[in-house]
Amino acid sequence: MLAIFVLVPPVLAGALSAVLPWRRGVGWLGTAAIGVTLAVGVALATQVVQGQPVTALGGVLRVDALSAFMVIVIGVIAVLAAWQSVRYLDAEISAGRCTRRHASLYSVLIQAFVATMLLAVLAANVGVMWVAVEATTITTAFLVGHRQGRGSLEASWKYLVICSVGIAMAFLGTVLVYLAALHAGTPGQASLDWTSLVASSHGLDPGVMRLAMALLVLGYGTKVGLAPMHSWLPDAHSQAPAPVSALMSGVLLTVAFYALLRFKAIADGALGPGFSRALLVTVGLLSLAVAASLLITQRDYKRMLGYHSVEHMGLIALGAAAGSPLAIAAVLLHILGHGLAKGVLFLASGEILLTEGTSDIARVKALVARRPALGAIFGLGLIALLGFPPFSLFVSELNMLRAQVQVGLGWVAAISLVCMAVIFAAVMSHARHLLLGPRDGDEPVHKTPAIVTVPLIGGLAVCAAIGVFAWPLDSLLQAAARVVAL
Amino acid sequence: MNSPAFGGALELAAGAVLVCAVVILWRRSLGAVVKVLAAQGLALGAVALVLGTQGHDGVLIAVACLVAAAKGVVIPTLLARVVGRDPTSHEAAPLVNMPAALVAAAALTFLAYAATGPVTALVPTAAGQLIPIGFATLLIGFFAMVVRRKAVSQIVGLLLVDNGIALVAFLATAGVPLLVELGASLDVLLVVAVLRVLAAQMQTTFGALDLDQLRELHD
Numbered sequence: 001m002l003a004i005f006v007l008v009p010p011v012l013a014g015a016l017s018a019v020l021p022w023r024r025g026v027g028w029l030g031t032a033a034i035g036v037t038l039a040v041g042v043a044l045a046t047q048v049v050q051g052q053p054v055t056a057l058g059g060v061l062r063v064d065a066l067s068a069f070m071v072i073v074i075g076v077i078a079v080l081a082a083w084q085s086v087r088y089l090d091a092e093i094s095a096g097r098c099t100r101r102h103a104s105l106y107s108v109l110i111q112a113f114v115a116t117m118l119l120a121v122l123a124a125n126v127g128v129m130w131v132a133v134e135a136t137t138i139t140t141a142f143l144v145g146h147r148q149g150r151g152s153l154e155a156s157w158k159y160l161v162i163c164s165v166g167i168a169m170a171f172l173g174t175v176l177v178y179l180a181a182l183h184a185g186t187p188g189q190a191s192l193d194w195t196s197l198v199a200s201s202h203g204l205d206p207g208v209m210r211l212a213m214a215l216l217v218l219g220y221g222t223k224v225g226l227a228p229m230h231s232w233l234p235d236a237h238s239q240a241p242a243p244v245s246a247l248m249s250g251v252l253l254t255v256a257f258y259a260l261l262r263f264k265a266i267a268d269g270a271l272g273p274g275f276s277r278a279l280l281v282t283v284g285l286l287s288l289a290v291a292a293s294l295l296i297t298q299r300d301y302k303r304m305l306g307y308h309s310v311e312h313m314g315l316i317a318l319g320a321a322a323g324s325p326l327a328i329a330a331v332l333l334h335i336l337g338h339g340l341a342k343g344v345l346f347l348a349s350g351e352i353l354l355t356e357g358t359s360d361i362a363r364v365k366a367l368v369a370r371r372p373a374l375g376a377i378f379g380l381g382l383i384a385l386l387g388f389p390p391f392s393l394f395v396s397e398l399n400m401l402r403a404q405v406q407v408g409l410g411w412v413a414a415i416s417l418v419c420m421a422v423i424f425a426a427v428m429s430h431a432r433h434l435l436l437g438p439r440d441g442d443e444p445v446h447k448t449p450a451i452v453t454v455p456l457i458g459g460l461a462v463c464a465a466i467g468v469f470a471w472p473l474d475s476l477l478q479a480a481a482r483v484v485a486l
Numbered sequence: 487m488n489s490p491a492f493g494g495a496l497e498l499a500a501g502a503v504l505v506c507a508v509v510i511l512w513r514r515s516l517g518a519v520v521k522v523l524a525a526q527g528l529a530l531g532a533v534a535l536v537l538g539t540q541g542h543d544g545v546l547i548a549v550a551c552l553v554a555a556a557k558g559v560v561i562p563t564l565l566a567r568v569v570g571r572d573p574t575s576h577e578a579a580p581l582v583n584m585p586a587a588l589v590a591a592a593a594l595t596f597l598a599y600a601a602t603g604p605v606t607a608l609v610p611t612a613a614g615q616l617i618p619i620g621f622a623t624l625l626i627g628f629f630a631m632v633v634r635r636k637a638v639s640q641i642v643g644l645l646l647v648d649n650g651i652a653l654v655a656f657l658a659t660a661g662v663p664l665l666v667e668l669g670a671s672l673d674v675l676l677v678v679a680v681l682r683v684l685a686a687q688m689q690t691t692f693g694a695l696d697l698d699q700l701r702e703l704h705d
Contacts, residue, residue, distance in 0.1 A: 060665075127666030134673040141680045145687075153691055154700040157684050161640055164677050165631065168647050171670065172624070175655045175662060176605065182659055183608055192663060207604025235703040294705055303705070 002047065003056035003063045005040045006071055006118055009033035014111030022093075022103035027086035030107055034082050034114060038075030044068045049479045055124065062124030062195070065479035066332075070121035070258050072476075073336050076462065077250040077343045078114045081243040083455045084347045085110060088241050091354055097147070106146055106241075113139040113247065117255045127192040129259055130167070130174050133223060136252055137163045144240040144248075155232075155239035162232040166222025170259070173215035177266065180204040180212065194262055201269025210275060213267040216260065217279045223256035224313050226283040227290040234294075234306035238359065242350020245302065249309045250343035254335040257316055261328070264320060265484040273323055273486055280321035281412055287314030288419035295426040302349055302359045304430060305342065308385060311423055312338045318412055319400035327403030328481035330396045333466070333473070337392035340463040341384040344456045348378045351452055361430055366437035373448040377456045379435050384463050386424055391460075392467030492540045493612045499536060500616045502529035503653055504595070507626040507646050511587050514577040516569045516638050520562050523642055527557030530649055534656050537613060546661050556671055557649065561678050568638055568685050572695050581633040591626050598622035605658065613657045620657060624650030637685045637695040641678060648674055 013033035020026050045068035048054060053064035063071075089106060092098035098106075116139055120132035137160065145156035174192070181191040184203035190196045222229035237245045264276045291311035298304040312334070319331040349359070351374055356364050367375030384391035397420075404413040439445070466473055506526035510519050531554025538546030569575045582590065598621035605617050627646025634640060655662055662670070685695060692699040 125663075125666070127662055128669065131666060131669030131673060134670070134677075138673065138676045138680060141684070145684070148687075150691060151702045153684065153687055154702050157637075157681075157688070157697075157700060158703075160677065160681060160684065161631075161644060164644055165628070165647060168644075168651055172651045172654060175651065175659065178662060179605070179608065179658045192666065205604070205608050208608055211601070211604060234705070239703070297705065 001056060002040060002044050003054055003061045003122060006037055006044065006122065007115055009036040009040075010111040010115040010118065014108050014115065017104055017107035017111060020104075022089065022100045022107065024086055024090065026104075026107060027082070027089065030111055031079060031082040031086070033111070034075060034078045037114075037118070038072065038079060041068060041071035041075045045072060045476050049476050059124055059193075060128060061122045063122060064483050065476060066258070066261070066483040067121050069332055069336075069476055069480040070255065071118060073254065073339055074114065074117050074121070074251050076336070076459075077339045078247060080343050080347060080455050080459050081247045081250075082110065084246070084350065084452070085241075085243040087452060088243055088350060092147075102146070106143065109139050109143050110243070110247075113143065117251060120255050121258055124194060125192045126174055126177070126194050126197065126259075126262065129262070130171055133170070133220070133256060133259060134164075134167045136255070137167060137223070140240075140244065140248060140252070143244045144236050146241050146244070147239065152239045155235040159232045159236040162229070163223055166219050166229055168219070169215045169222070170219025173212045173219055173263070176208050176212035176215065177204075177263070180208045180270070194266075197266050198269060201266045204266070204270040206271055209267055209270040213263065213271070213276055214279065216263045217276070217283065220256045220260045220263075221283055224253050224260065224317075225287075225310050226313055226317055227287040227310060230287065230290065230310050233310060234303045237306035237309065237346075238300060238302035242346050242353065245305075245350075246343040246346035249305065249346055250339035253309060253313055254316070254339060257313065257320075257335070261320060261331075261484045264323070268323070268486060277321045277323065280317045281409070284314045284317035284321060285412065285415055287311065287317065288416055292419045292422040292426070295423055298426070298430065299361055300359050301352070301361050301364070301430070301434060302346075304361070304427070305345055305349060308423075308427070309342060311419070312342070312385075315397065315400065315416065318404065318409075318416055321412070322400065322403040322407045322409055323486040324403050324407055325478070325481045325485040326406070327400060328485040329477045330399035330403060332477050332480055333392055334396035334400065336466065336473075337396055337463055338385070340459050341381055341391065341393060344459040344463075345378065345381040345385065348374060348381060348456055351448065352378070355446065361434060364434055366435070366439055368435045369437065369439040369445075370443060371446045371448055373453045375435050377453065377460065379431065380460050382427060382431050384460065386427060387420070390464045390467050392463055395467050492536060495536045496533065496540075496613060497616065499529050499532040500619045500653065500657065502526070503533070503649065504619045504623055507623045507650075508588070508591050510642060510646065511591055511626055511630055512584055514580070516572070516575040516577070516636060517566070519639070519642055520565045520569055523565070523645060524558050524562035526646075526649055527559075527562065528554050530554070530652055530656075531558055533653060534661065537656055537660055541660060543660065545664055549661055549664070549667055552671060553652065556675060557645070557652075560675065561645065564678055564682050565638060565641060568682055568695075571686075571689065572638070577634060577636055577639060580635065587629075587633065590629055594625040594629060595622040598625055609658055617654055617657050620650045620652075620654035622650070623653060626650075635697050637681075637688060637697055640697065641681050641685070644681075645674075645678070
C-alpha cells in the first residue's frame with residue numbers, strides 16, 4: 001500500500017498546479033508534496049531493508065531495497081529543485097520573460113517529471129519501466145525549452161529526437177528479452193516481470209540475449225548520457241532552467257542507469273558477467289575520455305557541469321562493470337552523492353546566471369570575493385564533485401576502483417585515474433578563474449538571500465555526512481546492492 | 487492454423503512495410519512522404535490483424551485496430567498539418583542523392599538479415615522468418631534521420647524506426663503485453679505531438695523548418 005503513496009503527492013500537486021493560477025504558495029506546496037514523497041520513501045526503505053519486497057496495484061508496482069533507495073535519491077534532489085523553482089519562476093515573471101500560464105505549465109510538468117521517474121523505479125515490469133522512462137523524455141522536453149529562444153529550441157529538439165531514438169532501441173531490446181523469456185517457458189503475462197526474468201535468466205537464449213543487451217546498453221545508455229550517445233546532454237543541460245538541469249543531471253541520468261542495472265542482472269544470469277562487463281567498460285572509458293578532452297576547452301560553466309555528468313556516468317558504468325556487491329554499493333552511493341553535488345552546483349549556477357547574466361566562464365570573475373556565499377557553495381560543490389573528502393564521492397570512487405582491482409579490471413581503474421587527473425586539472429583551471437581573484441575596488445559585496453543558500457548548504461551537508469557516517473544508509477546500500485550484484 | 491493464405495497475407499503486409507520505408511527514402515516531397523507513412527501504418531495494422539486472426543487472439547485484433555488508427559491516421563494527420571504550413575515542403579538537398587540512398591537501403595536490408603540470425607533461429611515460424619524486415623525498416627529509418635535536413639523528415643525517420651520495432655514485436659512475440667503496448671503507443675503519440683509543437687515554434691523563430699538552422703550550440 002505504502003508504494004502507491006510515493007506517487008500520490010506529486011500527482012496531486014501536479015493536478016493542483018494545473019487548476020490554481022501560479023503564485024508562490026503553489027510552488028511551496030509542490031516542494032512540500034515532494035517532501036512527503038521523500039518521507040514515504042524513507043518509510044518504505046526501513047520496511048524493505050530487512051524483509052521482503054512489497055507490491056502494490058495488483059503487482060504493477062514492486063519495491064525492493066534498490067527501488068526504495070532510488071525513491072530516496074529522487075526525493076532528496078527533487079526537494080532541492082522544487083524549492084529553487086519558486087525563485088526561478090519569480091525571477092522569470094518579474095523580468096517579463098515568462099507569463100503566469102507558463103509558470104503553471106512549468107509546475108505541472110515538474111511534478112509530472114518527478115512522478116514518471118518514481119514510476120520508473122517502482123515498476124515491477126520492465127515494459128512498464130520502459131514506458132515510464134520514455135515518459136520522462138516527454139515531460140522534460142518542454143521544460144528544457146522553457147526559457148524559449150533559439151538555443152533552448154535547438155536543445156529541446158535535439159534532446160527529444162536523440163533520446164526518442166535511443167529509448168526506441170531500448171524498447172527493441174526489451175521486446176527481444178520478452179521473446180527469449182517466452183521461449184524459455186515463462187507464461188506470457190509474467191515474461192516482462194523483472195523477478196521472474198531474473199529467476200529464469202539461466203534458460204534465456206544466449207544469442208538473442210546478446211543482441212538484446214547490446215541494444216539496451218545503447219538505448220538506455222543514450223538517456224544516461226554515456227559516450228558516444230551523449231551529444232544531446234551538454235546542450236540540454238546548459239539550456240534548461242537551473243532546477244530542471246539539477247533534476248535531469250542529478251537524477252534522470254541515474255534513473256536510466258537504474259534500468260540498465262536491472263537488465264544487467266538478467267543478462268549476467270543468461271550470459272555470465274563477461275558480456276555486459278565488456279559493453280559497460282567500453283562505453284564507460286569512452287565517456288571518461290570524451291569528458292576529459294571536452295572539459296579542457298570548455299567556455300561555458302553550465303556546459304562544463306554537463307560534461308562533468310558524462311564523466312560521472314562513465315565512472316558509474318565502470319563501477320557497474322565490476323559488478324561485485326562492493327562495486328554496486330559504491331555505484332549506488334555515487335548515484336546519491338553525484339546527484340546531491342551536481343544538483344547543488346546546477347542550482348548555484350542558476351543563481352550565478354540570474355545575477356551575472358551570462359554563462360560564459362570568461363565573463364564571470366572572483367565570485368568568492370564578490371558573492372561570498374554563492375562562490376563558497378559553488379567551490380565546495382566542485383570540490384565534492386572532484387571527489388575530495390569529506391564528501392561521499394571520495395568514498396564511492398575509492399570503493400569502485402578497489403572493486404575493479406579485485407575483479408581483475410585493474411587496467412580500467414588505472415585508465416580512469418588518468419582521465420580523472422586530466423579532468424581535475426581542467427576543472428580547477430576554470431574554477432580558479434570563476435571563483436578566485438580580487439574584487440574591483442568600488443564594487444560592493446553582494447549578499448545571496450538565505451532562501452537560496454539554505455537548501456544548497458543543506459545538500460552539501462548531506463553529501464558530506466553520508467561520506468563520513470555509514471549509518472543509517474549503509475544497511476540499505478548493502479541490501480540494495482544484493483538485489484542486482486553478481 | 488498455418489494455412490498458405492495466412493502466410494501469403496502476412497508476407498504481403500510485412501513486405502509492404504519495407505516497401506513504404508524505401509519509397510519514403512526515395513521521395514523528396516514531404517506531402518508524399520507523409521502519405522506513404524500513413525500507408526505503412528495501415529500495413530503494420532494489417533500485420534497485427536493477420537496474426538490476431540490466425541491465432542484467434544481478440545486482444546491482438548483490438549491492438550491491430552488501435553495501431554492502424556494511431557499510425558495510419560492520427561499521426562500522419564498531425565504531420566500533414568506541419569507540412570501544409572511550410573512553403574518549401576520538399577527536401578531541397580538531402581546529404582545523399584537518390585540512387586545512393588537506394589543502394590544504402592539495399593545494403594541495410596542485407597545487414598538486417600545478417601544481424602538477426604539468432605532471433606530467426608529462435609522463432610522458426612513463418613512469421614519469425616519475416617523479422618529481418620522489421621530490422622531493415624528500423625535501419626532505413628535511422629539512415630533517413632541522418633541524411634535528411636527537414637524537421638518533418640526527421641520525425642518521419644523516427645516513426646520509421648518505431649514502426650520497424652513494432653513490426654519485430656508483432657512477428658516475434660505476437661505483440662508485447664497489452665499494458666506495455668498501450669503505454670508505448672501513447673508515448674509515441676505524445677512524442678510526435680511535442681515535436682510538432684517544437685516544429686511550429688521553429689518555424690516562427692527561424693522562418694523555416696530546416697535543421698541546418700540548429701547551429702547555436704556546439705563546442
